[in-house]
Amino acid sequence: MVKSIFFFDKVNSTQILAKKFIPFKSNLVIVAKSQEKGYGRFQRAWYSPEGGLYFSYLLNFQENIFDIIFHIVKSIILEIEELFDLKEKLQIKWPNDIYYQDKKLCGILAEKEDNFLIVGCGINVNEDSFPSFLKSAISLKMILKRTITTNEKYLLLENILYKSLFKKIEKEELVNFLKARNYLKNKKIKITLKGKEIIDVCVDIAEDYSLILSSGKKISSGEVVKVFYE
Known part of the structure; x- marks a missing residue:
């Protein structure tokens, strides 16, 4: 059970900050409007301007970590689709990206430290454009051709957290979902x-x-x- 959710305007990285709470041995979520040193797999810099949605789970895991990670991925996909009524379904570019058509909408990073799993999520929400080295990226604003309101943004977060943290993981259903949404x-x-x-x-x-x-x-x-x- 997650005991705390912390909100920040700007952090170096939600992942780095979440790790600092490991000694307290408490499950929590860190949310930020922007990151100065956000990173993805292999320590690659993650473009994190204000306008996106960035959050990290700190979870003391007892289950298969891949069950947890892909359950979070599924929760993000379903909540984005339900809230914004997308014309096309989102897909999973194994192992850690969520795609709309052939563009990256969301990235997920999972790390282990001690008995904790730290899962970082970055969703492109209100970006108008991206640097040239991120030509395959897309945001919800670009898809819907309108600005996502603050209320919508945090309703999305609330629904993702509820579904990912309080809904039971059904392994067979989860695997079938991944198979159906396999971008590759x-x-x-x-x-x-x-x-x-x-x-x-x-x-x-x-x-x-x-x-x-x-x-x-x-x-x-x-x-x-x-x-x-x-």
């Missing part, structure tokens, strides 16, 4: 794994959340560095 399905992809590159076609997501490739190989970690659009 039937696409040729390039994966980097332990310094090696694998080029293959993604055919499905397995019960343990790993990618299944056309060669029969299962990928449980690594990074999809390229999608071949043919």
Whole structure:
């Protein structure tokens, strides 16, 4: 059970701040309007201007951490779709991105420290544009062609937190959801794994959340560095 939710105008990183609470051994959520040093996987800088929605969960986990992570991903997708009535369904670009069409709308970062799982989420909400190095990004404002109100933004947060923290995780239902929303399905992809590159076609997501490739190989970690659009 989450005992506290902290709101800040600006932080260096919601992930970094959440980790400082680990000694208190209490589940909580950190929310910020902007981040000065937000980061994603492999410590890459995360563009975090005011206008987005940035939050991190600090959770003392007893369950499979991937159940928790993908349950949060599912909660974000469903709440965005329900609140804003999107014309097209959101998809999951394994393992940590949420896409609208071929554009990135949201990123998720999961880290472990001691017995705690820290899950950071960044949703592009009211950005008008992005730096040139983020040409594949999109915001809700760009999708809907209108500004998202403050009330809508925090209703979205409230609903995501409720669904992700208080709804029971149903493993079979969760896996089926990921399979149905798999952005990479039937696409040729390039994966980097332990310094090696694998080029293959993604055919499905397995019960343990790993990618299944056309060669029969299962990928449980690594990074999809390229999608071949043919």
